[in-house]
Amino acid sequence: MFAPRTLAEIKDDIRSRIGRRAPFLHADKAESEEALAQLDSIESERWAAAWSEIGARWEKKARSEETAGDAAKAKQAYLKAYGYYGIARHPFPNSAGKQQAYLKTREMYLAASRYFDIPLECVSIPFEGKRIVGHLRFPKKVPAPLIMHWGGIDNWKEERLTFAEAFVKEGWGCFVIDSPGTGECPMLASPDAHRVHSAALDYLSRRAEVDPKRIAVVGASFGGYWSTKMAFVERERLRAVVNWGGGIHYFFQPEWQEKSRNAPSYLFDLIEARANLFGKKTFEELIQAMPPLSLKTQGWLDKPSAPLLLVNGKDDKQVPIEDFYLLLESGDPKAMRLFSGVHMGANPDIFKTVLTWLHSKLD
Numbered sequence: 001m002f003a004p005r006t007l008a009e010i011k012d013d014i015r016s017r018i019g020r021r022a023p024f025l026h027a028d029k030a031e032s033e034e035a036l037a038q039l040d041s042i043e044s045e046r047w048a049a050a051w052s053e054i055g056a057r058w059e060k061k062a063r064s065e066e067t068a069g070d071a072a073k074a075k076q077a078y079l080k081a082y083g084y085y086g087i088a089r090h091p092f093p094n095s096a097g098k099q100q101a102y103l104k105t106r107e108m109y110l111a112a113s114r115y116f117d118i119p120l121e122c123v124s125i126p127f128e129g130k131r132i133v134g135h136l137r138f139p140k141k142v143p144a145p146l147i148m149h150w151g152g153i154d155n156w157k158e159e160r161l162t163f164a165e166a167f168v169k170e171g172w173g174c175f176v177i178d179s180p181g182t183g184e185c186p187m188l189a190s191p192d193a194h195r196v197h198s199a200a201l202d203y204l205s206r207r208a209e210v211d212p213k214r215i216a217v218v219g220a221s222f223g224g225y226w227s228t229k230m231a232f233v234e235r236e237r238l239r240a241v242v243n244w245g246g247g248i249h250y251f252f253q254p255e256w257q258e259k260s261r262n263a264p265s266y267l268f269d270l271i272e273a274r275a276n277l278f279g280k281k282t283f284e285e286l287i288q289a290m291p292p293l294s295l296k297t298q299g300w301l302d303k304p305s306a307p308l309l310l311v312n313g314k315d316d317k318q319v320p321i322e323d324f325y326l327l328l329e330s331g332d333p334k335a336m337r338l339f340s341g342v343h344m345g346a347n348p349d350i351f352k353t354v355l356t357w358l359h360s361k362l363d
Contacts, residue, residue: 002262002317010268011036022159023090026083035087042268048088048097055084055101059108071115078112082158091154091273092182106184109158118168123175125203130186132200133157134177137168138209145214145239145362146173146204148197152221152246153273156183163218163351170355172216172362175204179223181277189277191292194229201234214362216240218354221319221344222247222277228327229295231305238306240361242354245312245344248323249296254287256320263317265342270318301330309357313345314338 005013017024018032035050062077085108088101113120118137125132135157138144147167151160157176167174177200178185180193187193197217205212216239219227224246231241250256261271261283271283278289295301310324324336337353339345 002260002264004262005264005268007039007041010042011039013267022155023083023086025159025162026080027087028080031084044095045097047090048095048101051084051088052097052101052104055081055088055104055108058084059104062108062111075112075115078108078115082108082112086159091267091269092276094269094272094276105158109161116165118165123203125200127186127196127199132177132186132196132203133184134175134200135164136173136175136207137164138173139168139171141171142173142209143211144171144173144209145216146175146210147358148200148204148215148217149174149176150179150219150223150226151182152179152223153182153277155221158183160220163220166351166355167218170359172358173210175200179219179226179277181279188279189289189293191298194226194233197226197230198234201230201237205237212237214239216242216358216362218242218244218358219246220244222274225251225293225295228308229300231308232295232300232303235304235306240309240358241306242309242311242358243324243327244350244354245316245319247319248301249294249326250320250322252290252292252294254291257283257287257290260318263343265317296326301327303331305332305334307361308332308334309354310334310336311345311350311354312338313341313343313347315341316343318343 018027018029031054035054038050039046058077058081062074062081065074065077082105085101085104089098089105093099093102121136123134123136149160149163157178160176164174164176180187180196181189185196187196204210217227217230224243227241228243263270271286275281275286280286280289328334328336339347339350341347
């Protein structure tokens with residue numbers, strides 16, 4: 001058990017993340033101090049207003065640069081605006097101000113994408129009367145291998161820009177979507193919400209630009225759970241799968257949720273963000289909804305799977321490392337590499353390791 005963090009501790013953590021970790025990758029230190037000075041709490045509307053004010057400033061600049069015909073400056077300003085609006089909706093839109101910030105995040109991201117060196121196609125896939133919205137990008141040489149990619153409870157498709165660009169620069173296509181219960185995903189989290197990912201895989205396999213025999217999946221944080229589920233469900237159609245910090249069984253038990261509820265590696269509202277995946281709000285509702293997602297309870301662990309790589313920080317306080325060992329001790333052999341740091345690790349070599357392993361499977 002960990003004690004709830006103070007406002008001062010949260011602010012210091014934010015300062016350490018500026019320019020280094022999502023959602024603060026596009027933030028500036030001086031501007032961030034301006035927002036932090038306005039915060040005497042992390043109450044949702046105050047939080048949204050402080051960061052949205054800076055986002056609006058950059059949005060105005062972006063539109064001015066666009067009107068002037070300066071594509072490079074317009075792109076950078078739109079990225080700044082998207083970054084600050086993304087902070088404003090963090091970790092999820094649980095108020096009117098945060099919801100408006102989230103809509104602006106999407107708008108600014110797509111505005112910036114008009115100037116990307118690697119074009120972005122916003123895809124809408126029909127799904128059970130709704131739609132799966134994703135961002136699809138390809139290298140110059142097609143048909144190409146493709147990476148399906150998604151984040152976790154708070155890091156949605158717009159925040160996966162760095163990874164998407166890296167995948168395409170490696171010569172692969174990349175399709176980024178929101179995980180169940182986040183962003184524009186048409187389903188809340190549930191034991192069968194992987195249907196969203198399978199439907200996306202159906203669509204991608206029919207695209208002429210995709211080599212259907214070389215499709216891989218990379219899931220980050222809670223998204224690592226969904227990628228691992230896909231390794232079992234879609235093992236015949238996936239060449240490789242990466243679980244970067246996702247839970248499997250122990251993570252979903254009430255005991256771990258209690259133990260991790262104030263994990264110091266998370267800024268704030270961890271339990272609320274997890275509950276939001278299921279359309280819930282309280283800890284009591286969360287611990288009722290979580291256990292059915294266990295892949296052990298569902299009976300998958302001893303079944304054949306696509307090749308799996310497991311990576312994480314060895315001192316993770318948000319997801320139990322025991323879940324990875326449970327995977328290693330079950331079913332087909334798997335690869336694992338642990339790094340220094342807490343949840344998701346704190347080492348730039350982690351992503352390099354992921355890329356190297358994917359090349360070994362896709363080339």
